[in-house]
Amino acid sequence: MQRAEPVSTTGPGMKATIRNVAKLAGVAPSTVSHYLNRTAQLAPETAQNVERAIAALDYRVNWGARSLRLKRTHSIGLIIPNINTPYFGELAGIIENVLWDRSYQMLLCISERDPERELSHFATLVSRQVDGILMVYNQERENRAAQTKTPVPLVFLDRAVTGAPSVSSDNYLGGKLAAEHLISSGHRQIALLSGEPAIRNVADRLAGFNDVLARHGLRVLPEHTLEGLQDLELGSRVGELFLKRPYPTAVFATNDIVAISAWCELVRRGFRVPGDVSLIGFDDIQMSRFLVPPLTTVAQAAPRIGREAVELLVDLINRKDQFVNAAPTHVKVAPALMVRGSVAAPPEGGEP
Amino acid sequence: MQRAEPVSTTGPGMKATIRNVAKLAGVAPSTVSHYLNRTAQLAPETAQNVERAIAALDYRVNWGARSLRLKRTHSIGLIIPNINTPYFGELAGIIENVLWDRSYQMLLCISERDPERELSHFATLVSRQVDGILMVYNQERENRAAQTKTPVPLVFLDRAVTGAPSVSSDNYLGGKLAAEHLISSGHRQIALLSGEPAIRNVADRLAGFNDVLARHGLRVLPEHTLEGLQDLELGSRVGELFLKRPYPTAVFATNDIVAISAWCELVRRGFRVPGDVSLIGFDDIQMSRFLVPPLTTVAQAAPRIGREAVELLVDLINRKDQFVNAAPTHVKVAPALMVRGSVAAPPEGGEP
DNA sequence: TTGAAAGCGCTAACAC
DNA sequence: GTGTTAGCGCTTTCAA
Numbered sequence: 249m250q251r252a253e254p255v256s257t258t259g260p261g262m263k264a265t266i267r268n269v270a271k272l273a274g275v276a277p278s279t280v281s282h283y284l285n286r287t288a289q290l291a292p293e294t295a296q297n298v299e300r301a302i303a304a305l306d307y308r309v310n311w312g313a314r315s316l317r318l319k320r321t322h323s324i325g326l327i328i329p330n331i332n333t334p335y336f337g338e339l340a341g342i343i344e345n346v347l348w349d350r351s352y353q354m355l356l357c358i359s360e361r362d363p364e365r366e367l368s369h370f371a372t373l374v375s376r377q378v379d380g381i382l383m384v385y386n387q388e389r390e391n392r393a394a395q396t397k398t399p400v401p402l403v404f405l406d407r408a409v410t411g412a413p414s415v416s417s418d419n420y421l422g423g424k425l426a427a428e429h430l431i432s433s434g435h436r437q438i439a440l441l442s443g444e445p446a447i448r449n450v451a452d453r454l455a456g457f458n459d460v461l462a463r464h465g466l467r468v469l470p471e472h473t474l475e476g477l478q479d480l481e482l483g484s485r486v487g488e489l490f491l492k493r494p495y496p497t498a499v500f501a502t503n504d505i506v507a508i509s510a511w512c513e514l515v516r517r518g519f520r521v522p523g524d525v526s527l528i529g530f531d532d533i534q535m536s537r538f539l540v541p542p543l544t545t546v547a548q549a550a551p552r553i554g555r556e557a558v559e560l561l562v563d564l565i566n567r568k569d570q571f572v573n574a575a576p577t578h579v580k581v582a583p584a585l586m587v588r589g590s591v592a593a594p595p596e597g598g599e600p
Numbered sequence: 601m602q603r604a605e606p607v608s609t610t611g612p613g614m615k616a617t618i619r620n621v622a623k624l625a626g627v628a629p630s631t632v633s634h635y636l637n638r639t640a641q642l643a644p645e646t647a648q649n650v651e652r653a654i655a656a657l658d659y660r661v662n663w664g665a666r667s668l669r670l671k672r673t674h675s676i677g678l679i680i681p682n683i684n685t686p687y688f689g690e691l692a693g694i695i696e697n698v699l700w701d702r703s704y705q706m707l708l709c710i711s712e713r714d715p716e717r718e719l720s721h722f723a724t725l726v727s728r729q730v731d732g733i734l735m736v737y738n739q740e741r742e743n744r745a746a747q748t749k750t751p752v753p754l755v756f757l758d759r760a761v762t763g764a765p766s767v768s769s770d771n772y773l774g775g776k777l778a779a780e781h782l783i784s785s786g787h788r789q790i791a792l793l794s795g796e797p798a799i800r801n802v803a804d805r806l807a808g809f810n811d812v813l814a815r816h817g818l819r820v821l822p823e824h825t826l827e828g829l830q831d832l833e834l835g836s837r838v839g840e841l842f843l844k845r846p847y848p849t850a851v852f853a854t855n856d857i858v859a860i861s862a863w864c865e866l867v868r869r870g871f872r873v874p875g876d877v878s879l880i881g882f883d884d885i886q887m888s889r890f891l892v893p894p895l896t897t898v899a900q901a902a903p904r905i906g907r908e909a910v911e912l913l914v915d916l917i918n919r920k921d922q923f924v925n926a927a928p929t930h931v932k933v934a935p936a937l938m939v940r941g942s943v944a945a946p947p948e949g950g951e952p
Numbered sequence: 953t954t955g956a957a958a959g960c961g962c963t964a965a966c967a968c
Numbered sequence: 969g970t971g972t973t974a975g976c977g978c979t980t981t982c983a984a
Contacts, residue, residue, distance in 0.1 A: 265960090265961055265962085266961065266962060266963095267961075267962090275970070275971085276970060276971040276972075277961090277962080277963090277971090277972095278963075278964075278970075278971065278972080278973090279969080279970055279971075281962070281963055281964085282963095282964095282969090282970085285963080287963090287964085288969070288970085289969075290969070290970085291969060291970090294969080294970080306751070308723065308726060308727045309727055309961085309962080310668075310727070310729060310960090310961050310962070311724075311727045311728040311729065312664055312667050312668050312673065312728065312729050312960090312961080312962090313668050313960070313961035313962040313963090313976090314961080314962055314963075315664050315962090315976095316662075316664050316665050316668055316960090316961080316962070316976050316977065316978090317961085317962050317963050317964085317975085317976055318962085318963075318976085319976075321664065323707075323728075330693060331683070331689055331692055331693040331696070332686075332689060332690055332693050332886065334684075337683055337684060337689045338684055340683055340708075341682060341683040341684050341710065344683070344708060344709070344710045345710065345712075348710070348717070353707055353709075353724065353728065354707065354708055354709075355675075355705055355706065355707055355708075356692075356696060356706055356707075356708040357696070357705075357706075358693065358696045358697065358700070360697075365700070371660065372663075372705065374660060375660045375661055375662070375663045376663040376664065376675075376705065377662060377663065377664050399658070480890070508890060509890060512890055512891075512892050515892045516892060534684065535887055538832070538860060538861060538864050539864075540864050540867045540868060617976090617977055617978085618977065618978060618979095619977075619978090627954075627955085628954065628955040628956075629955090629956095629977090629978080629979090630954075630955060630956080630957095630979075630980075631953085631954055631955075633978070633979055633980085634953090634954085634979095634980095637979080639979090639980090640953070640954085641953075642953070642954085643953060643954090646953080646954080661977085661978080662976090662977050662978070664976090664977080664978090665960090665976070665977035665978040665979090666977080666978055666979075667960095667978090668960050668961065668962090668976090668977080668978070669959085669960050669977085669978050669979050669980085670960085670978085670979075671960075
């Protein structure tokens with residue numbers, strides 16, 4: 249039992265609940281509810297009274313209570329590895345915008361690539377009754393993906409996951425675009441700054457890249473390949489590609505961050521880009537446009553990915569029949585080559 | 601009245617509510633609640649039964665319902681102008697992390713610098729019963745700040761706002777640091793890439809900067825001043841500072857984004873940084889470290905700002921006495937000069 | 953140690 | 969058009 253609150257039950261000190269608004273307006277709570285939700289037409293005078301009461305109490309609906317009743321919170325959860333990786337940050341921004349248009353609220357969760365944390369966030373979101381979840385899945389090897397029971401509509405972002413709907417770039421195509429551009433620019437000795445090939449996205453980019461090379465009778469030499477986490481550190485190891493001749497004349501980095509840090513390191517070592525070495529990245533993060541010259545890269549269409557993902561999720565949410573039964577949709581968004589300044593013909597008289 | 605759901609009332613198909621868990625375990629709902637919240641010690645056997653029932657139904661508490669009872673959602677709202685401005689993105693990431701430690705959930709709202717949208721987000725957050733709000737206030741002239749009634753604990757971030765608690769950088773000090781560094785490096789002809797002076801943060805940085813200059817008998821010439829929105833476009837206008845001699849030998853940009861875009865433009869025009877022109881920024885965004893040479897800048901301690909803000913907010917939330925009465929706390933975090941590669945002595949024999 | 957019951961603020965039958 | 973009422977899923981007195 250609740251103890252009685254020592255609050256005046258009729259003054260402006262009364263709590264702003266629908267019940268009190270009703271009392272103050274001299275109507276029933278349901279009438280107020282109807283007014284708020286435009287679910288019935290009130291007599292003008294009644295409406296007036298309700299309006300006044302609402303204003304007097306500075307009343308706002310309690311979304312928590314409404315959600316409990318309606319079983320819809322009109323909120324969705326977004327789980328991403330982190331927010332400072334520009335690509336994810338941009339994605340998050342876009343998604344917030346699309347959700348705003350549809351008047352959904354976004355719970356942002358950052359996993360820091362920690363599977364435990366990711367799982368915990370997921371559970372919390374479910375517990376909070378979000379209407380759906382958007383998620384950049386962290387598990388490199390997908391083991392867990394299949395097991396994921398989804399008590400809530402779920403769309404995977406950025407990486408395709410078997411058995412669940414997803415929206416991602418066509419990474420294979422992206423890899424092809426990079427290779428074609430390098431080859432048509434005249435490069436034959438091409439090096440690779442690769443992420444971990446166990447990661448599906450990386451693998452796809454590599455596959456597309458290598459397939460095109462192979463078709464031209466080319467391949468990347470083992471000593472021209474560096475693998476690692478796709479971060480700044482990997483790029484800064486670019487020097488290892490230039491230990492012995494023949495030097496590569498172009499480098500494909502599987503993301504822009506790596507490309508940019510490689511670029512810095514190359515400049516530090518006296519190489520000019522693209523004069524001595526050409527460089528092509530992947531993602532098209534904002535920063536890429538501000539290098540001098542700007543970075544040639546394969547653009548993932550973040551805006552389209554974000555928008556499609558939200559739309560897919562909202563469809564799932566509104567679907568009357570159980571989403572569980574539907575065959576999962578996989579949306580693949582085509583990336584685009586952004587020809588800018590970091591790729592040129594290989595140097596004339598051999599290498600620097 | 602609810603219509604009866606055609607769901608078995610006892611099989612594993614029953615809905616995962618505390619009531620059903622109780623039924624399945626042969627106990628009362630309150631007992632399950634006690635078990636969940638460790639608010640009473642259950643007999644071992646009872647506990648077993650409850651556990652089993654929970655597992656059988658895959659039960660998870662409904663946070664919405666709990667919040668309604670408890671009148672605390674354990675969630676907070678963060679409103680920022682956008683997420684792609686690196687400084688705000690970093691702040692958001694830090695805040696999410698601190699909130700994670702305290703097991704709060706974060707609703708992220710982006711205002712896109714639109715006051716209407718900001719207000720709307722604010723109202724929604726209140727309606728959703730967040731326990732508190734963290735907000736980078738958008739109004740340049742603070743008019744609205746005083747009016748803001750806060751039905752919920754509120755801490756302003758990044759910009760101080762009179763009459764409400766806030767956490768921000770000591771921008772005046774930051775301006776001083778920049779000026780001192782430039783002067784001690786030998787510069788006398790200094791130019792300014794200024795944000796709009798109506799913005800308090802900008803004004804403070806400028807004040808600190810100009811005060812130090814004045815103390816040294818220096819000032820920034822009108823033709824060496826460019827004002828505008830603090831974005832890429834402003835930086836790209838840097839050429840306008842070099843229309844007639846004497847050229848400035850150093851440029852202070854009131855944020856890093858502007859500094860970096862100015863840098864690009866300078867390089868494009870054949871100036872070397874810092875050989876011909878020195879450049880100093882403000883913020884210390886991630887990208888600054890990856891230029892060649894890296895950008896000298898005044899670092900805002902984003903991690904400290906984020907952490908302090910969350911702590912202040914949580915204190916406010918937990919305060920038993922009404923937060924409204926407390927004199928608002930203003931936390932000022934001291935920025936730090938990051939001496940890196942973009943400031944050098946002015947060129948010897950005059951200007952380029 | 954456990955249970956009965958009230959009620960958080962809201963919506964939606966249904967009756968008038 | 970408007971009111972009555974039950975109930976969303978949970979916690980919490982209070983009594984047993």
